[in-house]
Amino acid sequence: MSLSSGLLLRDFRLVDETMDMLGSVWIEGGIIRDVFPQGAPLPEIRLPMHRTIQGGGSLALMPALVDLHAHFRDPGYPEKETLESASLAAVAGGYGTVVCMANTKPVMDSPAKARALKKRADALGLVDLYPVLALTQGMEGKALSDIPLLKGPLHETEPWLRMLSEDGKDVVSDEILYRALQEARRLGIPVSCHCDAGGPEAEEAKAAGKPREFWSRIEENHATQRVIELARQAQGHVHIAHVSTREAVDLIRKVKGAQQESGHAVFTLTAEASPHHLCLTEETAHALGAATWGRVNPPLRTEADRRALIEAVLDGTIDAIATDHAPHTERDKLQGAPGFTGLETGFALCRMELVRQDRLSLSRLSSLMSASPARILGLTDRGRVAPTFRGDLMVVDTEALWRVNPGRFRSRGKNSPCSGLTCRGRVLMTIYQGRVVFESFLNPDPEKETG
Ligand code: NCD
Ligand code: ZN
Ligand code: ZN
Numbered sequence: 001m002s003l004s005s006g007l008l009l010r011d012f013r014l015v016d017e018t019m020d021m022l023g024s025v026w027i028e029g030g031i032i033r034d035v036f037p038q039g040a041p042l043p044e045i046r047l048p049m050h051r052t053i054q055g056g057g058s059l060a061l062m063p064a065l066v067d068l069h070a071h072f073r074d075p076g077y078p079e080k081e082t083l084e085s086a087s088l089a090a091v092a093g094g095y096g097t098v099v100c101m102a103n104t105k106p107v108m109d110s111p112a113k114a115r116a117l118k119k120r121a122d123a124l125g126l127v128d129l130y131p132v133l134a135l136t137q138g139m140e141g142k143a144l145s146d147i148p149l150l151k152g153p154l155h156e157t158e159p160w161l162r163m164l165s166e167d168g169k170d171v172v173s174d175e176i177l178y179r180a181l182q183e184a185r186r187l188g189i190p191v192s193c194h195c196d197a198g199g200p201e202a203e204e205a206k207a208a209g210k211p212r213e214f215w216s217r218i219e220e221n222h223a224t225q226r227v228i229e230l231a232r233q234a235q236g237h238v239h240i241a242h243v244s245t246r247e248a249v250d251l252i253r254k255v256k257g258a259q260q261e262s263g264h265a266v267f268t269l270t271a272e273a274s275p276h277h278l279c280l281t282e283e284t285a286h287a288l289g290a291a292t293w294g295r296v297n298p299p300l301r302t303e304a305d306r307r308a309l310i311e312a313v314l315d316g317t318i319d320a321i322a323t324d325h326a327p328h329t330e331r332d333k334l335q336g337a338p339g340f341t342g343l344e345t346g347f348a349l350c351r352m353e354l355v356r357q358d359r360l361s362l363s364r365l366s367s368l369m370s371a372s373p374a375r376i377l378g379l380t381d382r383g384r385v386a387p388t389f390r391g392d393l394m395v396v397d398t399e400a401l402w403r404v405n406p407g408r409f410r411s412r413g414k415n416s417p418c419s420g421l422t423c424r425g426r427v428l429m430t431i432y433q434g435r436v437v438f439e440s441f442l443n444p445d446p447e448k449e450t451g
Contacts, residue, residue: 012055017367064096076105089411096392181234246308327413341413351425391434
């Protein structure tokens with residue numbers, strides 16, 4: 001990008017985790033140069049190439065979102081999604097940074113494969129992509145992937161590597177998971193753990209023919225406890241993916257509480273929840289078909305679980321909101337493939353469900369969807385609307401009502417659990433490194449969109 005181009009965003013409600021105020025922002029060279037409170041004189045802009053975007057009304061300017069968990073399906077499953085379609089979906093959803101999972105074909109189990117994907121993403125120039133590396137070769141759970149070959153410090157050797165994960169599966173062997181956690185600790189990055197398998201009680205319940213809702217809860221609770229114990233022993237950083245049960249929430253809260261009380265933590269524990277687990281319940285799953293369109297791992301749970309997740313978001317037990325964007329074809333969904341497409345609805349769903357009755361402020365939501373996940377990745381240059389931070393921002397209309405129509409998604413995955421739902425809050429523009437990469441100002445009424 002040319003250094004002489006700039007962007008002036010005037011008279012917006014500026015919201016990040018530290019502020020909620022009226023003002024204007026000047027971006028140049030891909031970086032936020034200045035933030036002006038309302039009423040302060042704006043600079044005279046002498047750049048030949050600059051654009052002014054006018055705020056007002058219910059428009060807010062916020063940091064672009066950071067997603068700790070998405071499945072881009074590239075390489076290997078172009079019928080579900082590609083790097084290109086997923087990146088377009090990400091920017092339409094307000095994302096500037098995305099971690100993508102390793103269950104591709106082939107599996108992302110070597111730095112060379114991940115580097116190739118990162119390179120393609122950089123050439124596209126839509127989002128900052130951070131591919132994870134799988135913990136084991138081919139995600140078969142038998143032998144560690146190439147992680148032991150990596151040399152630190154990673155910010156010098158492989159700056160794109162910020163997280164390890166076998167998401168989609170649990171690593172069954174304690175020994176292998178323990179070694180992976182130790183490797184991650186050596187490299188200074190977290191291991192994101194999927195947590196949905198194991199435990200004698202769950203096996204018993206399965207054998208007794210109990211429904212999936214019943215035993216999958218026991219499995220999640222057991223698996224969460226297990227990875228926390230292994231992380232404690234390995235003294236590493238474990239990040240719990242898609243937390244969904246109230247018991248798992250209680251456990252995470254207890255462990256974090258004990259760490260705080262003791263004043264020193266031998267290991268780091270962070271956790272994410274997905275927009276669908278925060279906003280929907282098993283009722284939606286049943287209405288959609290629990291074995292088909294409503295199927296997701298972990299399953300949508302009860303209203304009591306959902307309330308526990310919201311409490312956990314409010315009190316900081318849950319550190320971040322991550323989409324677990326999992327696009328599938330209609331055929332795969334009808335055959336029971338678990339997962340929901342989520343990049344294009346995550347913000348609106350959370351804005352609508354969580355930011356109301358003043359329980360969660362827009363500023364807290366920004367923290368959960370931008371600054372906090374950025375911290376988990378060790379990315380200190382984004383997630384704020386402040387000078388020197390990256391020019392990764394989004395413009396949202398906080399009050400806009402719109403109906404979710406998966407037919408209009410950029411994602412190839414149309415498997416949305418909120419199809420037909422009317423949401424409040426809409427991403428209208430996404431700015432990536434100072435460039436407008438998504439814009440729907442011209443089509444304020446999405447029902448009339450043609451794209
Ligand atoms: C994910 C997928 O389809 O890759 N599915 C899902 O139901 N969440 C895998 C995963 O996140 O565990
Ligand atoms: Zn998972
Ligand atoms: Zn996932």
